[in-house]
Amino acid sequence: MKYLKEPLLHFIVIGALLFLLYSLLNPVQEENEITIDEGLINEIVAKWELQRNRQPTLEELTGLVNEFVEQEVLYQEALEMNLDHNDEIVKRRLAQKMEFISDGLAESLQPTEVMLKKYFEDNKAKYSKDPVYTISHVYFSQDKRNDAYSDAKNALKLKSKVGLGDLISLPKTYTDASAFIISRDYGTSFANNLDSLEIGKWTGPINSGLGVHLVFIKEKKVGGLYTFEEVKDKVIVDYNFEASNDFKKELISSLLKGYKINVEIENNNLKKVLNEKY
Numbered sequence: 060m061k062y063l064k065e066p067l068l069h070f071i072v073i074g075a076l077l078f079l080l081y082s083l084l085n086p087v088q089e090e091n092e093i094t095i096d097e098g099l100i101n102e103i104v105a106k107w108e109l110q111r112n113r114q115p116t117l118e119e120l121t122g123l124v125n126e127f128v129e130q131e132v133l134y135q136e137a138l139e140m141n142l143d144h145n146d147e148i149v150k151r152r153l154a155q156k157m158e159f160i161s162d163g164l165a166e167s168l169q170p171t172e173v174m175l176k177k178y179f180e181d182n183k184a185k186y187s188k189d190p191v192y193t194i195s196h197v198y199f200s201q202d203k204r205n206d207a208y209s210d211a212k213n214a215l216k217l218k219s220k221v222g223l224g225d226l227i228s229l230p231k232t233y234t235d236a237s238a239f240i241i242s243r244d245y246g247t248s249f250a251n252n253l254d255s256l257e258i259g260k261w262t263g264p265i266n267s268g269l270g271v272h273l274v275f276i277k278e279k280k281v282g283g284l285y286t287f288e289e290v291k292d293k294v295i296v297d298y299n300f301e302a303s304n305d306f307k308k309e310l311i312s313s314l315l316k317g318y319k320i321n322v323e324i325e326n327n328n329l330k331k332v333l334n335e336k337y
Contacts, residue, residue, distance in 0.1 A: 092318065092320075093131050093320050094321040095324060097324050121336075128320060133157035133311070134150050134154045134157075169299075179294050182297070186285045186294070187285070188284065188285060189239050191235045191237050191282065192235075192253055194253070194274060194275060195232045196274045197220050199225060201270045202270075220261060235280070245268070245272075320333070
């Protein structure tokens with residue numbers, strides 16, 4: 060019975076009822092069909108080659124065909140609902156309109172406080188605070204040196220780091236500073252690397268947008284987790300985004316059941332993959 064309380068189930072039921080109601084008012088005499096043939100595959104591959112200057116892999120081609128089928132399903136459903144006339148530009152627009160309808164249905168059922176708290180508990184790792192660091196670093200300028208990386212690598216072997224490196228106007232030491240604070244000075248890549256470095260030992264070389272660094276982490280304090288109240292607004296955004304995507308996938312899956320997908324191509328590997336999917 061717990062499934063009856065799942066918000067995604069509510070979204071699916073409402074969506075199914077909407078399209079069922081329309082189907083009853085506008086009965087279709089025969090099953091809709093979508094044909095995947097050599098002409099379509101050649102067109103898809105040609106467009107890909109024009110943009111990427113290479114042929115798509117089997118995985119990429121499968122994904123492109125899946126996108127076509129999903130768009131075609133949404134497009135045909137849009138035509139059944141008389142949303143607009145048929146041409147290449149409007150075709151994409153109509154498929155988008157069907158997606159907007161899907162998004163609107165998902166957004167129409169706002170989650171309750173209980174649902175949001177459950178989502179928060181199930182996804183706590185997404186709402187963790189940055190750890191804080193006490194660090195020192197030695198900076199090697201790529202502008203002032205022929206090979207800053209090699210110089211940093213050689214300096215790492217020296218017992219003392221006093222007097223090494225180049226001058227920089229930004230801090231060379233941080234005390235109880237979050238990765239976010241450090242990233243404002245030396246970039247996200249540099250700050251993200253701190254999490255994997257050993258504590259109590261000079262390590263490197265580490266790149267930043269400014270140059271190369273040797274880093275000594277004196278202390279790292281785990282940031283912990285935000286409370287639900289502290290991140291409630293973000294939880295609402297994340298919940299609605301995930302619910303909307305899940306609903307859209309379920310809606311397309313449901314609509315696909317009303318279509319016969321004909322796969323008439325020579326590529327046996329792709330044909331096998333598509334026949335297994337559809």
